Amino acid sequence: MEAEDFSNDRQKYVLQKEMIQPYFDKWLRDPELTHTDEVEAGKVLINSDYTRIPETCYKTLFDPNQTVILSRSAKNHLFGIPVETLKKYEETNELISDQLVRNAQSLFRNKHDHPVFSNEYFQQTFLKRIPLIVKTISTVCNFFEHLNISAIVVGTTEDMVSRVLAIVGSMRGIKSICLQHGILMGEEAFLPVFTDQVAVYGEYEKKWYLDRGLFPERIAEIGHPKYDEIFTHIRGKGTPFYRRFNLDPAKYTLLVITGPNIDPVKFTELIKNILDHSEYQLIIKPHPWEIGKGKCEIYLDLEKKYQGIKVFTSRENYLYELISHVDGVAATLSTVVLESILFDKPVFIYNFIESNREYDYFAQLGELVQSDPKQLTEIIGNYYKSDEYKKMYDEIRINYLADSYNGGSSGEKLIQLINRLNV
Incomplete structure (x- = not known):
C-alpha cells in the first residue's frame, strides 16, 4: 500500500480519521444484529490471552463462583477460578465455509479495479482464513449455549477469538470490555472497537479514540490492572x-x-x-x-x-x-x-x-x-x-x-465497570 503505484484512484477509498469507528459501527452495532433486551444474570468470562490480569487481582477481586477463565491450559482451575477451553466446543461447519469461500471468490471477480480487493495476496489470505473464521464463530456460539455468561473481558480484539467473543456476545446481549494491551502504536491494532467498552491507560488514549469517532460513553477510564502490582511491589535488597x-x-x-x-x-x-x-x-x-x-x-x-x-x-x-x-x-x-x-x-x-x-x-x-x-x-x-x-x-x-489512570486501583475499577454493565 506504500508503493507509489498502489492506486491512482486511492483517494475515493480513504476514510477521514473521525469516521473510522462509525464506518465499522454500521455493521457492528446494527440493531438487527445486536441483542438489546436484558440478559439473565450470569458469570463473568475472562479470556486469559492478552488480558495480563495479575494473579493477585484474580485472587482478591474476582468471585470464583461468578467467574470463568477461558484458557488454553489443561488445568481445571487457575488462581482458584474455574477454567473453560474452546476446544471441547469446537465445530467446523465445512459446508458453510465452502459456500462462503465461493461467495467471496465471486465478489472478488467483480472487484478487478479495487486497490485492495483485487490484490492476489489479499484474496488468497482472506480465502484461507474463512474456514477458521467460521469455525471460531460456530465454536463460540456453541460455547455460549452451554454457559450462562453476562459479561466478557478481553485483552485485545486484534486476535480472532476475542473479536468473535465480542461480536457473538453482542448478538446475545452480553456486554464486553477490552483492556488496553499496550501503548497505541497504530490504528490496525486497536481499531475498530468491537466491545461495548474499551479501557484506556490515560487522557492520551481517550482523546485518540474520540478523534477516531468512538463515542465517549464507550471509553472506560480505568488504567490497567497489570500495573497495580507496581504500587505493592516489594523492593528487594x-x-x-x-x-x-x-x-x-x-x-x-x-x-x-x-x-x-x-x-x-x-x-x-x-x-x-x-x-x-x-x-x-x-x-x-x-x-x-x-x-x-x-x-x-x-x-x-x-x-x-x-x-x-x-x-x-x-x-x-x-x-x-x-x-x-x-x-x-x-x-x-x-x-x-x-x-x-x-x-x-x-x-x-x-x-x-x-x-x-x-x-x-x-x-x-x-x-x-x-x-x-x-x-x-x-x-x-x-x-x-x-x-x-x-x-x-x-x-x-x-x-x-x-494524565494517567493507573494509580494502583485499576483492578477495583474493572470490577466496578463490570458491575455497572451487569446492572
Whole structure:
C-alpha cells in the first residue's frame, strides 16, 4: 500500500480519521444484529490471552463462583477460578465455509479495479482464513449455549477469538470490555472497537479514540490492572541483584529495553556512547518477540565486546525486579516506559524504530525522547550530574502521570465497570 503505484484512484477509498469507528459501527452495532433486551444474570468470562490480569487481582477481586477463565491450559482451575477451553466446543461447519469461500471468490471477480480487493495476496489470505473464521464463530456460539455468561473481558480484539467473543456476545446481549494491551502504536491494532467498552491507560488514549469517532460513553477510564502490582511491589535488597548479574554496585546501572525493527546502527552507537563513560553499566533486555525468534545477535555481540553489558534473555517474569533495582531505564517506545515512570525511575527514550509512520505517544516527555544517540547520551549524563536536571525530570514525570489512570486501583475499577454493565 506504500508503493507509489498502489492506486491512482486511492483517494475515493480513504476514510477521514473521525469516521473510522462509525464506518465499522454500521455493521457492528446494527440493531438487527445486536441483542438489546436484558440478559439473565450470569458469570463473568475472562479470556486469559492478552488480558495480563495479575494473579493477585484474580485472587482478591474476582468471585470464583461468578467467574470463568477461558484458557488454553489443561488445568481445571487457575488462581482458584474455574477454567473453560474452546476446544471441547469446537465445530467446523465445512459446508458453510465452502459456500462462503465461493461467495467471496465471486465478489472478488467483480472487484478487478479495487486497490485492495483485487490484490492476489489479499484474496488468497482472506480465502484461507474463512474456514477458521467460521469455525471460531460456530465454536463460540456453541460455547455460549452451554454457559450462562453476562459479561466478557478481553485483552485485545486484534486476535480472532476475542473479536468473535465480542461480536457473538453482542448478538446475545452480553456486554464486553477490552483492556488496553499496550501503548497505541497504530490504528490496525486497536481499531475498530468491537466491545461495548474499551479501557484506556490515560487522557492520551481517550482523546485518540474520540478523534477516531468512538463515542465517549464507550471509553472506560480505568488504567490497567497489570500495573497495580507496581504500587505493592516489594523492593528487594541490592546485593543479591548485583551478584546475580555480576555488576558493580558503585556504578549507575541502566536497564536497556529493546524492540523489533530498531535501527541497529543507531542502537549500537547509543550503547557505545553510554559505555564511553566508565560510571555506567547496562542490562540489556531484548523484547520477548526477539527472544522467541532468536533475533538477539546484536545484543549478544555487544555483551562479548563490552565488559559493562549483561544481556537478560530469560523468559521468567523478572521485569519489575529489574526496574526496581536499576538506576534508570533506556527504552524504545514501549509500555516499559510507563511502568518505569510508575516505579519512579528516570526514563530515557530512544526513538530508533524503522517505521512507515511517526509515533507521538510519549511526546509529552519532551526532550527525554530522542532519535539522535549522541543527544540522548548527553541527556543521560545531565540527569546523573545535575540536581537541577533531576528536578526538571520530576516535573515532567508528575505532569505525565497527571494524565494517567493507573494509580494502583485499576483492578477495583474493572470490577466496578463490570458491575455497572451487569446492572
